[in-house]
Amino acid sequence: MTTSTQTPAGAPRDREQALRTRYDAIAARRLALDMTRGKPCPEQLDLSLGMLELRDYRAADGTDCRNYGVVEGLPEARRLFAELLEVEPAEVIVGGNSSLALMHDAIVQALLIGTPDAPPWQRQAPIAFLCPTPGYDRHFAICERFGIRMVPVAMDEHGPDMDEVERLVEDAAVKGIWCVPRYSNPTGITFADAVVERLARMPTAAPDFRIFWDNAYAVHHLVPRPQPLKNMLRECRAAGHPDRPLTFTSTSKISFAGAGLAAMAASATNVRHVVGGVSIQTIGHDKLNQLRHVRFFRDAAGVAAHMQKHAAILKPKFDAVQDILERELGGTGVAEWSRPEGGYFISLDTLDGCASKVVAMANAAGVKLTAAGATFPHGKDPRDRNIRLAPSLPGLDEIRQAMELVAIAIQLVSLERQRA
Secondary structure, three states: OEEOOOOOOOOOHHHHHHHHHHHHHHHOOOOOEEEOOOOOOHHHHHOOHHHHOOOOOEOOOOOEOOOOOOOOOOHHHHHHHHHHHOOOHHHEEEOOOOHHHHHHHHHHHHHHOOEOOEOOHHHHOOOEEEEEEOOOHHHHHHHHHOOOEEEEEEEEOOEEOHHHHHHHOOOOOEEEEEEOOOOOOOOOOOOOHHHHHHHHHOOOOOOOOEEEEEOOOOOOEOOOOOOOOOOHHHHHHHOOOOOOEEEEEEOOOOOOOOOOOEEEEOOHHHHHHHHHHHHHHOOOOOHHHHHHHHHHHOOHHHHHHHHHHHHHHHHHHHHHHHHHHHHHHOOOOOEEEOOOOEOOOEEEEEOOOOHHHHHHHHHHOOEEEOOOOOOOHHHOOOOOOEEEEOOOOOOHHHHHHHHHHHHHHHHHHHHHHHHO
16 A cells, blocks of 8 residues: 555645535546446547457357357367466356356355255355455445355455464354455455465365455456466365365456456366356356457457557556545655556545545545445444545546545545544
């Protein structure tokens, strides 16, 4: 996090009035900007339009992609994801467009059917999941929907607090942990090697403990030399826990957010178990879409070249957020924020008790932000300070206006808080 270094002893009324004047001037523009979620902007979506020009429908092995079958995914699609995730094609299942749906289904299957190494979780209830926070709200929503107790675990610049994780997994009721290991949502950190190694090697009381490794931003870099991320499947296999990790990813922010491809990578045992369930749900996912993606990207190098185009669109927006936060809040002592090297989010911490009011002020002036507390289980940030910023969807000039407004709101709410 970038942390401010100086706390003012006080602020004159004329400074507060000047801030309110600036806030009112921006609000008078009647902005309608959405920064609630990490949606690609239209310019990013346009980058993949070429894949819609598909003129023949047969895969490399002759499969007619218009027909039923190939539940585990086309061989060439499995190879593409295997290359991206640094695993073997046999360890990959290609599904529909949503990795979130694959994660949801993995939880449901574990609850109702069980895992290859244990009976259904519903028979072992109550169960719990470890939730590094701040974290991804949709992970938490899955747990909440199915009555899975969520146990918050603090995050730092290296990943989750592993001393706490290792203590908590001594309880057999703890069945898993949610992880966004690269450019974590929302903090933007990449898990350190030591964190990956400890997650892979740690003893767990539950034999069916699972790491839900949501590698959503595996190739979403904003810098030319990103921090490396250790391979969780490889680490778990070396540690004697090959069935522990379930890795998920998708092309949702590579090709089309609502019409991409999702994939899961896991041990051979887990792959067989999952394919057995999927074959009852469907007689095959959209193979035409798989073929389109493979023909368009070809291989990991093609994906990397494509992602450089995304970075050229996104990086100026992220830079604008950093510039305005530093100009408006640097040295004030009222906020700190992350400087991610990729992904889709910036994590902003206000003074305690201020985030909800800042979000409300921004919304009232036409800038919609993710709800304060959304990055914590049940939507409740115990310190009411974290705000997730999603700069991808609005245009660059809109980002500048939005962030100026947010920074002004933080200063006004902080002045009020300091007086109290």
